[in-house]
Amino acid sequence: MTEDSASFVASLAESIVEADPDTRWLVAAKLSEVPGPESEKVLISLLGDPDYRVREKAVAVLTRRFTREVAKACLSGMGDEENAGRRGASVSLLSKGGVLGTETLVEALASNSPDVRLAAALALPAEGAGPNAVLALERALLSEVDANVRAGILLALGRTKRREAIRPLLMALEQSGPWHQIHALEALGEIGDPGVASRLLPLLDIPALRRATLRTLARLESPGPSEDLAFRAARGETDSELISALRHCLSAAPASTCGRVREIWTAAPAVLSELLGSTLTSPEQKSDAAHLLALLDVESAAFLIVRAGRTADGYGALNDLPVERLNDVMSAALQEEDPEPAFALVDRLKGTGNEGALSPLLVHPSPLVQATVLSLLPAGAAPLGEVMQILAEEDPETVLPAALALSAVHPQMPLDRVKRQHQALLDRARGADGPGRSAAVTALASVPGADVDEIIRHAVGSLDPAVRAAAAGAIGMRDSFSADEILKLADDPESRVRAALLRSLARLGERKPAGFEADWRDVLIYLADDSPVAAAAGEALMSLAGPERSRLAEEMLAQGDSIRRAAIEEIVRTGDSEAAASVAIAVDHEDLDTARAVLRALEIAPQPVAEDAAAQALADPRPEVREAAAELLARRGQPPARPSISDALARTMVEEREPLVLKALLKALVVAGGESALEPLTAILARERVEKEAIDAATALARRHEREVKRLWVSAPARAERRWAAALAAAAKSRQEERGAPS
Amino acid sequence: MTNRTPELAEPVFRLLSDLVRKRTGFVVSDSHRSRMETRLSGEALAAGSFYQLYTQLREEPTDSPAFGRLIDASVNGETYFFRDPDGLAAFSEEIVPERILANGQESEVAIWSAGCATGEEPYTLAMILAERGILPGRKVRIRGTDASPDAIRRARLATYGSHALRSTSEIRRRTHFEEAGTGRWIVKSELRQLVVFECLPFNLESRSGTLMDVIICRNVLIYLDEEARFQALELFSERLKPGGYLLLGPSDALAASATPLKLVRLSHDVAYRK
Incomplete structure (x- = not known):
């Protein structure tokens, strides 16, 4: 430490003595930039600050410079009987302190104070704790005399999520009283190894443990206990816990098990229907009953579920019905005013290639459903008469999807139908102003033909601003409009029309149809227009800038928010990598949307520029920027040129607390993850529920780092072990398929 | 194409x-x-x-x-007629009669259904006041607002299907609605005229707009983020007449702990009074 920084820290330390909380918070923030034991000492003292914000700041700063001295101070802070704030901050810091933090918390389990031991047990283990943490907890459990601390240790064993913790937990089940048995059951649920389900079944006969056992069985999602539970249900044990456990067991069971359960519990349809229809049943219980009705494929289940109304997960139970029952779901949804059952069906069929089966929903009373179905049906799947009828109804909700459905054709479509669809659109676009005309003009934008050009020219002169805006937007997809013609129209009194015209100019600038000439200087005057127009002008300017784009892109950084963002966002569409590189400097721009726009533009920038900016953005304090950086790496779709990018991803994952950023990081791992990401990913795979993105990342890493994953997975926590095994199998299968594929 | x-x-x-x-x-x-x-x-x-x-x-x-x-x-504005009977009883049997007394017989009682979705709630308020004999006869103005233009468009149409009427008895159906064909029902015109709809999110509401006797905002605050919730409660508090009532849904109770309004226990429900 230099003399200067020593005196700086000393002056800061002095300034906190009688300062207000805001000043103390600022001191903590300032000290984050000053390394060395002196500043560390001040920060440690702030862990006991009377204001929680100051303590939080001190914890945040010390988390990033967690040393043995800090750990030691926290251990002593945990026992500060005078200051609850310090106790809490110490535990919080230790739980974020990685291996060293975990070691210190384990050490605290040997404290003389039961309060300290309990606090340590409740904070243990840190995420990703290994087998050593289990051993330490097991030892502490054996020697612990305080009942509350023992219970805390049992739960901590569960939170390790490791298979090694199962043995001491099962022992606790056999040797303890109900208080600890219930905690052990909860811990087993946390670990989630379906293999222990059969060991728990005998506990169902012990009244004090029955509820906890059923709750654990529900979390284990093992099909094994299904039949035992069904026998109990058949004997009249139809309380909410048993119904929930049976539902979760059956959700993991093959159809044959569901069939046997149906035979065992013959009263299931009556019991579950009654539960579903009762006003005394909670939404969660209704949800369980509805799922069970569907899983057991009870006759008329779809109607019962729909008629009962929304449960805790809406109409999610409809997804558990077998495919053969989709017609029932359709009929039930059509009988309901509520659009939700129809949407449940839409969600189920969307993306399956079987969207055509949704066409009966076009007569659903809800326009929301009609609009949704129209936008999903493949070209030609909707009955023409119905689509034309919907267009004629002029409902703002449905006109555009109906018009777009009329503009959709496929090569095998009968010529007569193509003509009728086309004619219907032309007729409406030539007709009276209204939502239908705007929609028809928009839908015709991509239809070639001089007659369509004529219609659009006519629509631009309409008295209805919505029709003019639709026509102005359509111009961007035509090749027959000159820049002069567009700019002449751009003195329209409606700002949305002017904005649409400038955006069309931008689209034409991107496509450059033959004979299209435009100068970026012509749009400059619109930079001083209303916000939507100015933004569109920024977009057009960038599109038309040609060889001057890089220079102008830099200059756009000095413009107002709307123009700056729109201009940067346009860069990707121009494909100009040099211009993209020229805005990289603004990756940490204080305006969030600008920083995000820059990261999007970098998708087409040269690799070193994009990677440097991504690495910088991954360390940005704003989660949205970190997320955009991860998305950039995923979108570029190429392995990074520098290993440091993979390390930066891994580092960010370890510290990341925002679920959405974590998701984006996992997507980035698929293309840019290296060996360093294996450990943080294992910690994520150990969770009870994991996103699809984590599984995809595991599969990708298992392909690229098979040997390392094979070394790692056998010692991973129980759930992670299973998921790594599945990832290795998926990776092997895809390799095999590649080898088998014809070259 | x-x-x-x-x-x-x-x-x-x-x-x-x-x-x-x-x-x-x-x-x-x-x-x-x-x-x-x-x-x-x-x-x-x-x-x-x-x-x-x-x-x-x-x-x-x-x-x-x-x-x-x-x-x-x-946004998802799922609602239905005659939802929450306790709240409706408190509104029609305790709150409105008290407000009529407080304002004087000739003064208007101003009611705001904030976040009214497709209009079932404000129409229900009109219906229940008609059942209590308060309407017609007294000056009552009911305002329904929602952030969704589509919901307000539907509210103005006042035509509903069986799902919205699932808690409406046959007698009430015949009293307050007319058949609109294909299993749909339209609110009778004399009730429709009592309700004025506006498409306006809370954050665009004027703080100094008309003062209200009753503001009803049920199961809306839970969909707002913390800051917007706080601002909405501030707005309600400013837009209530002295002695006016704010009725929230049970799920909004925690959010309401931040209001400067006083929690009062009525026979049928709890409410917040300015």
Whole structure:
């Protein structure tokens, strides 16, 4: 430490003595930039600050410079009987302190104070704790005399999520009283190894443990206990816990098990229907009953579920019905005013290639459903008469999807139908102003033909601003409009029309149809227009800038928010990598949307520029920027040129607390993850529920780092072990398929 | 001609939901992604992509038709007639009679159904006042507001199907509605005339607008983020007449702990009084 920084820290330390909380918070923030034991000492003292914000700041700063001295101070802070704030901050810091933090918390389990031991047990283990943490907890459990601390240790064993913790937990089940048995059951649920389900079944006969056992069985999602539970249900044990456990067991069971359960519990349809229809049943219980009705494929289940109304997960139970029952779901949804059952069906069929089966929903009373179905049906799947009828109804909700459905054709479509669809659109676009005309003009934008050009020219002169805006937007997809013609129209009194015209100019600038000439200087005057127009002008300017784009892109950084963002966002569409590189400097721009726009533009920038900016953005304090950086790496779709990018991803994952950023990081791992990401990913795979993105990342890493994953997975926590095994199998299968594929 | 349905990628869904949250305070749940994708696919197709649609909407004022479509696609206003009988009993048997006394026989009683979705609640209030004999006869004005233009459009149509009437008895159905064909019912015109609808999110409401005797905002605050919730409660507090009542849903009770209003226990429900 230099003399200067020593005196700086000393002056800061002095300034906190009688300062207000805001000043103390600022001191903590300032000290984050000053390394060395002196500043560390001040920060440690702030862990006991009377204001929680100051303590939080001190914890945040010390988390990033967690040393043995800090750990030691926290251990002593945990026992500060005078200051609850310090106790809490110490535990919080230790739980974020990685291996060293975990070691210190384990050490605290040997404290003389039961309060300290309990606090340590409740904070243990840190995420990703290994087998050593289990051993330490097991030892502490054996020697612990305080009942509350023992219970805390049992739960901590569960939170390790490791298979090694199962043995001491099962022992606790056999040797303890109900208080600890219930905690052990909860811990087993946390670990989630379906293999222990059969060991728990005998506990169902012990009244004090029955509820906890059923709750654990529900979390284990093992099909094994299904039949035992069904026998109990058949004997009249139809309380909410048993119904929930049976539902979760059956959700993991093959159809044959569901069939046997149906035979065992013959009263299931009556019991579950009654539960579903009762006003005394909670939404969660209704949800369980509805799922069970569907899983057991009870006759008329779809109607019962729909008629009962929304449960805790809406109409999610409809997804558990077998495919053969989709017609029932359709009929039930059509009988309901509520659009939700129809949407449940839409969600189920969307993306399956079987969207055509949704066409009966076009007569659903809800326009929301009609609009949704129209936008999903493949070209030609909707009955023409119905689509034309919907267009004629002029409902703002449905006109555009109906018009777009009329503009959709496929090569095998009968010529007569193509003509009728086309004619219907032309007729409406030539007709009276209204939502239908705007929609028809928009839908015709991509239809070639001089007659369509004529219609659009006519629509631009309409008295209805919505029709003019639709026509102005359509111009961007035509090749027959000159820049002069567009700019002449751009003195329209409606700002949305002017904005649409400038955006069309931008689209034409991107496509450059033959004979299209435009100068970026012509749009400059619109930079001083209303916000939507100015933004569109920024977009057009960038599109038309040609060889001057890089220079102008830099200059756009000095413009107002709307123009700056729109201009940067346009860069990707121009494909100009040099211009993209020229805005990289603004990756940490204080305006969030600008920083995000820059990261999007970098998708087409040269690799070193994009990677440097991504690495910088991954360390940005704003989660949205970190997320955009991860998305950039995923979108570029190429392995990074520098290993440091993979390390930066891994580092960010370890510290990341925002679920959405974590998701984006996992997507980035698929293309840019290296060996360093294996450990943080294992910690994520150990969770009870994991996103699809984590599984995809595991599969990708298992392909690229098979040997390392094979070394790692056998010692991973129980759930992670299973998921790594599945990832290795998926990776092997895809390799095999590649080898088998014809070259 | 082809029809390519654009995909609403998760990051762009986030951008759109953040935009809605910042402008209206509504937190859009992840389960709305699919709904938003299908409901805005036409607009996205016209704009070029969902991201381009986002960049356009970002520049649009909150009360523009284009932004209204985004709000429509983001909020879920499921409700029905004669929901919450306890709250309705408190409203018609205790609160309104008290307000009539407090204001004087000739003065108008102003009621605001804030976040009224498709209008079932404000119409129910009119119906229940008619059943109590308060209407017609007294001057009562009911205002329904919602952030969703589509919901307000439907509220003005006042035509409903069986789902909205699932808690409406046959007698009430015959008393307050007329058949509109194909199993649908329309609220009788004398009741329709009592309710004025406006499409306005809370954050665009004037703090100094007409003072209200009763504000009813049930099961709306839970969909708002913390800041918007706080601001909405401040707004309600400012827009109540002295002695006026705020009725919240049971799920909003925690949010209401921050109001400067006084919690009062009525025979049928609890309410907050200024």
